[in-house]
Amino acid sequence: MQERNYDVVVIGAGAAGMASALKVAEQGLKTAIVDREPFLGGILPQCIHNGFGVHLFKEELTGPEFAERFIQEIIKSDIDIYLNTTATSMAVHQPIKQINLCSSQHGVFRINARAIVLAMGCRERNRGNLSIPGTRPAGIFTAGLAQRLINIDGYIPGKRVVIVGSGDIGLIMARRLTWTGAEVLAVVEILPYPSGITRNIVQCLNDFNIPLYLSHIITKIEGKDRVEAVEITPLENGAPNYAKTFKVACDTLLFSVGLVPENELTQSAGIKINPETGGPQVDTRLMTSAEGVFACGNVLHVHDLVDWVSDEAQRCGKELINFLQGKTEKIEQGKIVVGSNLKYVLPNKYRLGEANRFSMRSLIVRDKATLVVRQGEKTIRQFTLRHVKPAEMFHIELKPEDFKEVVINGELLPIEFSLS
Amino acid sequence: MNSKVYDVAIIGAGCCGASIARKLSAYEISVILLEKCVDVGFGVTKANSGIIHAGFHHPLTSLKARLEIRGNLMFDQLHYELGFPFKRVGIIVVAFSVEEMKTVEHLYAQGVANGVPRMEICGRERILSLEPQLNSDVVGGLYAPTGGIIEPYRYVFALVESAQKNGVDVRTHFTVEQGIKDGDYWIVKSREGEEIRAKYVVNSAGLFADEVSKSFNAEIYKIIPRKGEEFLLQRNARGLPNHVIFPVPGAHTKGILVIPTVEGTLMVGPTAIETDDKYDIETTSQNLETVFMQATYMVPAISRREIITSFAGLRPTLKGNDFYIEPSKIQPHFIHVAGIQSPGLTASPAIGEYVKDILKQEGLQLVEKKNYDPFLPHPIKVRELSLEQIEQVVEKDPKYGHIVCRCENISEAEIIEAISKGHTTLDGIKFYTRAGMGRCQGAFCTYKILKIVSRETGIPIEKITKRGDNSWIIFKRLQALAENTPET
Numbered sequence: 001m002q003e004r005n006y007d008v009v010v011i012g013a014g015a016a017g018m019a020s021a022l023k024v025a026e027q028g029l030k031t032a033i034v035d036r037e038p039f040l041g042g043i044l045p046q047c048i049h050n051g052f053g054v055h056l057f058k059e060e061l062t063g064p065e066f067a068e069r070f071i072q073e074i075i076k077s078d079i080d081i082y083l084n085t086t087a088t089s090m091a092v093h094q095p096i097k098q099i100n101l102c103s104s105q106h107g108v109f110r111i112n113a114r115a116i117v118l119a120m121g122c123r124e125r126n127r128g129n130l131s132i133p134g135t136r137p138a139g140i141f142t143a144g145l146a147q148r149l150i151n152i153d154g155y156i157p158g159k160r161v162v163i164v165g166s167g168d169i170g171l172i173m174a175r176r177l178t179w180t181g182a183e184v185l186a187v188v189e190i191l192p193y194p195s196g197i198t199r200n201i202v203q204c205l206n207d208f209n210i211p212l213y214l215s216h217i218i219t220k221i222e223g224k225d226r227v228e229a230v231e232i233t234p235l236e237n238g239a240p241n242y243a244k245t246f247k248v249a250c251d252t253l254l255f256s257v258g259l260v261p262e263n264e265l266t267q268s269a270g271i272k273i274n275p276e277t278g279g280p281q282v283d284t285r286l287m288t289s290a291e292g293v294f295a296c297g298n299v300l301h302v303h304d305l306v307d308w309v310s311d312e313a314q315r316c317g318k319e320l321i322n323f324l325q326g327k328t329e330k331i332e333q334g335k336i337v338v339g340s341n342l343k344y345v346l347p348n349k350y351r352l353g354e355a356n357r358f359s360m361r362s363l364i365v366r367d368k369a370t371l372v373v374r375q376g377e378k379t380i381r382q383f384t385l386r387h388v389k390p391a392e393m394f395h396i397e398l399k400p401e402d403f404k405e406v407v408i409n410g411e412l413l414p415i416e417f418s419l420s
Numbered sequence: 421m422n423s424k425v426y427d428v429a430i431i432g433a434g435c436c437g438a439s440i441a442r443k444l445s446a447y448e449i450s451v452i453l454l455e456k457c458v459d460v461g462f463g464v465t466k467a468n469s470g471i472i473h474a475g476f477h478h479p480l481t482s483l484k485a486r487l488e489i490r491g492n493l494m495f496d497q498l499h500y501e502l503g504f505p506f507k508r509v510g511i512i513v514v515a516f517s518v519e520e521m522k523t524v525e526h527l528y529a530q531g532v533a534n535g536v537p538r539m540e541i542c543g544r545e546r547i548l549s550l551e552p553q554l555n556s557d558v559v560g561g562l563y564a565p566t567g568g569i570i571e572p573y574r575y576v577f578a579l580v581e582s583a584q585k586n587g588v589d590v591r592t593h594f595t596v597e598q599g600i601k602d603g604d605y606w607i608v609k610s611r612e613g614e615e616i617r618a619k620y621v622v623n624s625a626g627l628f629a630d631e632v633s634k635s636f637n638a639e640i641y642k643i644i645p646r647k648g649e650e651f652l653l654q655r656n657a658r659g660l661p662n663h664v665i666f667p668v669p670g671a672h673t674k675g676i677l678v679i680p681t682v683e684g685t686l687m688v689g690p691t692a693i694e695t696d697d698k699y700d701i702e703t704t705s706q707n708l709e710t711v712f713m714q715a716t717y718m719v720p721a722i723s724r725r726e727i728i729t730s731f732a733g734l735r736p737t738l739k740g741n742d743f744y745i746e747p748s749k750i751q752p753h754f755i756h757v758a759g760i761q762s763p764g765l766t767a768s769p770a771i772g773e774y775v776k777d778i779l780k781q782e783g784l785q786l787v788e789k790k791n792y793d794p795f796l797p798h799p800i801k802v803r804e805l806s807l808e809q810i811e812q813v814v815e816k817d818p819k820y821g822h823i824v825c826r827c828e829n830i831s832e833a834e835i836i837e838a839i840s841k842g843h844t845t846l847d848g849i850k851f852y853t854r855a856g857m858g859r860c861q862g863a864f865c866t867y868k869i870l871k872i873v874s875r876e877t878g879i880p881i882e883k884i885t886k887r888g889d890n891s892w893i894i895f896k897r898l899q900a901l902a903e904n905t906p907e908t
């Protein structure tokens with residue numbers, strides 16, 4: 001089998017993969033980026049709406065525009081690009097890692113590398129994951145697939161559409177479908193509040209008079225060959241009230257019910273997964289349980305904004321460089337404890353002597369929430385957050401002087417985050 | 421009308437019709453297999469548990485038990501010749517009380533009388549060593565190592581392909597509506613407006629065998645559908661057992677089973693509920709509860725969070741609950757293959773043989789073909805190859821290196837092969853290749869497959885269906901694009 005040698009291989013060429021590859025290549029490291037698709041950019045090229053880059057570039061770009069800025073850099077750089085190329089397996093628990101790849105252009109080949117960046121993105125949850133009763137006709141799509149069909153391939157999936165889930169992709173698709181001439185009849189959300197951001201509720205639903213049914217679920221799908229109707233039922237005190245079930249005739253059903261990090265490759269290589277995020281466990285270096293294997297972007301945890309993906313990916317690149325230069329090989333790290341009302345904190349380690357940035361998700365919806373950071377019994381910082389909700393990730397930074405070096409039984413005293 | 425003339429017409433391309441067709445393809449006769457759906461195997465056969473039963477559940481007094489035992493024994497040879505996925509993983513019946521152990525002993529005795537080889541009665545320790553995932557309250561059970569699992573649609577596709585290779589004509593989109601006797605021949609008319617002639621007609625129309633019988637003025641009977649819901653969990657799901665796990669059976673059903681499928685996913689089900697609607701394949705939330713309650717009682721580690729899809733199938737049952745495989749007493753040269761409920765899949769190879777013998781008794785001349793070839797080349801599946809092997813196939817055809825379905829690792833070359841075998845719907849390709857059957861259920865590969873089908877067949881994307889009839893996928897092209905750019 002053909003073998004090629006690199007310092008770093010980046011798997012996935014979306015926002016995360018591109019930003020991290022650029023960062024490491026900047027330092028003169030011999031870098032390869034691989035993607036199974038025939039283009040660079042990952043999910044971005046199909047997101048033709050605007051709203052990307054507000055934090056990073058201070059302007060509102062569309063997905064393709066945002067991607068283009070990185071793509072141009074990649075093309076100008078010394079990074080070797082392998083498109084139409086799938087990473088199928090890897091051996092990572094050794095200093096020189098082996099990644100096996102498969103493509104129609106290069107055949108089967110192996111890359112040997114000193115470090116790996118996992119940037120494989122995520123996939124969408126689907127009908128099966130929700131176990132919705134009824135028939136199994138044509139006309140059931142995930143929102144991302146519908147987006148791809150319309151925006152890249154130019155195909156409209158249906159005429160009369162019901163959307164399940166009020167996540168941002170579903171909201172964006174409600175507007176996009178309306179623009180193609182389709183009729184969006186309902187957006188159905190199980191939670192009592194929308195999952196997507198307020199701006200999208202206003203601009204994608206309200207402006208087009210599309211009804212949003214909160215605390216409602218789809219209780220049945222009907223149709224022999226193609227979707228013919230769905231039954232929608234309100235939830236009252238947590239249980240469906242079937243007396244109030246109503247039927248909506250439609251030919252298409254779109255699911256926008258969440259994303260799952262794409263980690264089969266990671267898992268089969270024996271890297272540990274964090275059950276809360278669905279991504280690999282990482283320390284403060286964004287390094288996984290396998291030394292020299294890093295992760296960033298949606299493969300690590302699902303992001304709402306691409307800006308945070310790029311940001312995390314650049315940090316990941318920096319950490320990788322430091323690691324290869326032997327600077328962080330033996331740094332001391334303390335544990336993070338996830339306290340009340342938080343789903344996860346990432347990374348779940350902290351380190352002394354420098355600023356630490358954490359991403360986290362709330363389990364509650366609240367205005368003016370307080371985030372308390374404790375080290376042992378002592379409260380070391382407190383943050384007031386304007387608004388928290390599960391759908392919006394937030395970030396905080398702790399300064400070097402926030403931590404005390406307290407060692408108990410040979411370990412740094414854990415830091416606990418809790419939200420109230 | 422100048423219609424084509426055959427010795428035998430078989431109505432229905434499920435596992436029974438396909439087995440009969442393949443069996444008859446070994447003889448010097450002309451045979452046609454008629455199917456109303458867009459593809460073969462899309463009836464009852466595509467939605468079942470895929471188990472090759474060992475043969476201890478029914479007494480030999482029933483025809484279904486005799487054909488079940490015989491059918492089970494035939495699968496090794498068929499697998500060798502045709503290469504569809506099949507494994508003898510063994511069946512375990514688990515008992516949770518002394519009462520239930522009595523039933524186990526009865527099943528054992530019945531199995532021994534039926535001639536099921538190598539069965540064992542197991543105590544608690546033995547059963548837990550065979551299947552460590554079982555609820556530790558288990559008291560014992562039955563082990564039948566000859567039970568197995570297959571992929572039912574792959575099995576039917578292979579049977580039909582083999583039959584075609586040996587000269588059988590296959591017609592899909594041919595919904596038999598009427599049979600008229602004209603001298604020595606049946607004129608078989610379709611709803612689509614075509615007709616063929618045949619000396620003998622075999623009615624293996626599954627759920628619709630009663631309607632077909634009536635339209636040939638043969639016996640009147642009623643097929644009662646008995647619905648079964650199944651839930652499919654992801655590959656390497658928690659609780660994935662080594663064997664097929666059965667509870668101690670109830671009066672009419674074998675109960676809720678835990679099945680390690682031949683492709684490494686986990687299936688639980690089926691329920692058994694009579695319905696009067698032959699199109700009722702809805703799944704329900706109540707049944708989800710029932711199925712998981714019973715399944716997790718046997719194997720506690722199973723989690724419904726790992727469900728990737730669910731489906732329902734209808735068993736075509738007759739009063740008396742046995743198979744009805746006989747020549748008509750009213751209409752000469754019309755053979756019933758009806759009431760083929762479970763274990764119809766297991767029995768199907770034996771049904772092929774049995775129907776051949778009936779045809780012979782009814783006067784059909786059977787001379788063996790000299791050039792009969794029972795073998796099919798085994799299709800290349802990238803997911804089953806080593807890196808070195810993949811390297812070799814990619815060298816010959818680079819399309820083996822292009823992975824289209826990321827969840828199941830299916831290459832473009834495999835999709836093209838399915839299309840070249842006539843499977844041009846999304847479901848046909850899915851059943852042939854497994855593309856779209858994994859965790860993401862087609863979210864990533866659907867558009868790629870649509871494009872490949874369109875490119876290979878010339879069918880516009882808007883005309884491709886999920887499974888024929890009105891199951892369209894794309895409504896239309898965006899206007900601006902349709903006017904300015906050619907299709908990609």
Ligand SMILES: Cc1cc2nc3c(=O)[nH]c(=O)nc-3n(C[C@H](O)[C@H](O)[C@H](O)COP(=O)(O)OP(=O)(O)OC[C@H]3O[C@@H](n4cnc5c(N)ncnc54)[C@H](O)[C@@H]3O)c2cc1C
Binds near residue numbers: 034086147168265297
């Ligand atoms: C449908 C959708 C709409 C969105 N809308 C917005 C928005 O409006 N505003 C906003 O700011 N953010 C939005 N986001 C979020 C943001 O765009 C994403 O979070 C970000 O682009 C993710 O980047 P990524 O690199 O982590 O993943 P991706 O872009 O998904 O890239 C992952 C890449 O890895 C490749 N890959 C995976 N496995 C392998 C393998 N084994 N071998 C080779 N290649 C592999 C994939 O082909 C893919 O190209 C949206 C996200 C989605 C999914």
Ligand SMILES: Cc1cc2nc3c(=O)[nH]c(=O)nc-3n(C[C@H](O)[C@H](O)[C@H](O)COP(=O)(O)OP(=O)(O)OC[C@H]3O[C@@H](n4cnc5c(N)ncnc54)[C@H](O)[C@@H]3O)c2cc1C
Binds near residue numbers: 595632
């Ligand atoms: C939930 C469930 C689980 C099961 N599990 C098992 C198991 O584990 N093991 C086992 O051995 N058995 C099992 N069975 C039973 C098994 O699936 C059936 O016995 C078997 O598939 C029946 O095959 P068939 O060929 O008779 O019917 P079908 O597969 O239905 O074939 C009949 C064909 O005839 C066609 N047709 C109908 N009318 C016409 C017409 N007018 N013109 C032309 N074509 C027509 C139909 O489209 C269909 O393709 C199960 C059944 C169910 C429902």
